[in-house]
Amino acid sequence: MNTVTLIATAAMGLEAIVAKEVRELGYENVTVENGKVIFKAHPKAVARTNLWLRTADRVKILVGEFKAESFEELFENTKALPWADYLSADAEFPVIGRSVKSKLFSVPDCQAIVKKAVVESMKQSYNVQWFEEKGALNRIEISLHKDTASLTIDTSGTGLHKRGYRYLHNEAPLKETLAAAMIQLTNWHADKPFYDPFCGSGTLPIEAAMIGQNIAPGVNRSFSFENWHWYDQRWMDDALEEAENLAKYDQPLNILGADIDHKMIDLAKNNAMEAGFPDQITFKQMQVKDFHTKDEFGVAVGNPPYGERMKEKPYVENLYRELGRALRPHDTWSVYIITSHPHFEKLYGAKATKKRKLYNGNIKTDFYQFWGKRPGSK
Secondary structure, eight states: OOOEEEEEEOOTTOHHHHHHHHHHTTOOSOEEETTEEEEEEOTHHHHHHHHHOSSOSEEEEEEEEEEOSSHHHHHHHHHTSOGGGTOOTTOBOOEEEEEESOSOOOHHHHHHHHHHHHHHHHHHHHTOSOOOOOSOBOOEEEEEETTEEEEEEESSSSOTTOOSOOSSOOSSOOOHHHHHHHHHTSOOOTTSOEEETTOTTTHHHHHHHHHHTTOOTTTTSOOGGGGOTTSOHHHHHHHHHHHHHHOOTTOOOOEEEEESOHHHHHHHHHHHHHHTOTTTEEEEEOOGGGOOOOOOSOEEEEOOOOOOSGGGHHHHHHHHHHHHHHHTTOTTSEEEEEEOOTTHHHHHTSOOSEEEEEEETTEEEEEEEEOOOOTTOO
16 A cells, blocks of 8 residues: 545634645645545555644545445445455444435435445455454544545544643633644744743643644554554654654743633643643743733733623623733734634724634634734834
């Protein structure tokens, strides 16, 4: 197997950022579609993309794609695909599915047909009548869109936002993938101060530290593909060696995470320790209004409470006013805030330089960007 077609899935609004990451890994001919980034590469790329993609949800192998307007078409075309190239005789292969704007709209029926077709294909390849499925996990997905069926195998296992450091979190955690995307949308570099006024369990500061020291986000976890019979362990070993060589552990960092809740600060410190940053990030119990600094050209990135519940609105709106009063005087600092509140700019006291639509889970938000003065400007 010299080439595979890979699909890096992405949350809505993050596709361009994922595509940029894929290209930065050296892969070309990248196609961007809603919710996914598609590219061809050597199978080695399975290891490298799972290790390095900070903003993708998963990496999948495309096994085949075809028109399917009837269950018979779905069965026959699925059966004709080279499943034995990917699945061992003892592989566990559950099938999940989804259907959008397609004649075959019953997802449970489509899943059952795909499962049956894969089994029939494997019977022919392995000359076996029964599969116990006690081996490595190969999660198959049947995705139907406008009568085109795509069959993929998930290489990641648990979602890529699971970095392996956040065993504990607050009630409404920011996904690591979204946190990384927010940071990549800023003008922050490792030589600048970084401040998160609402750090919660520490996700933004920890992701900033990983970016600042160029640490691959997947180095402390495992993936489904590592157990596959056809995947050469040397490809993973090479990817891990590359990640180790590219890490900049000596890069000094000036990162501050603050939160009003001392329990969150304790949580953030524990998570930073798990992530390998016991001393590189400062966490401090502090109210937004108490922020003061002599540092210049810093970057503040925050995910404050949104005030989605009516009883929270007065508190949240006052918090936004305090945030503006604390940060606006630091005119060399750039400020980036994500919130669903429609009147954030008015409450903050300034009009954003730029806004970008992002989704925090199912919540439609704006990412407000207030650019500070550049070095050398008057």
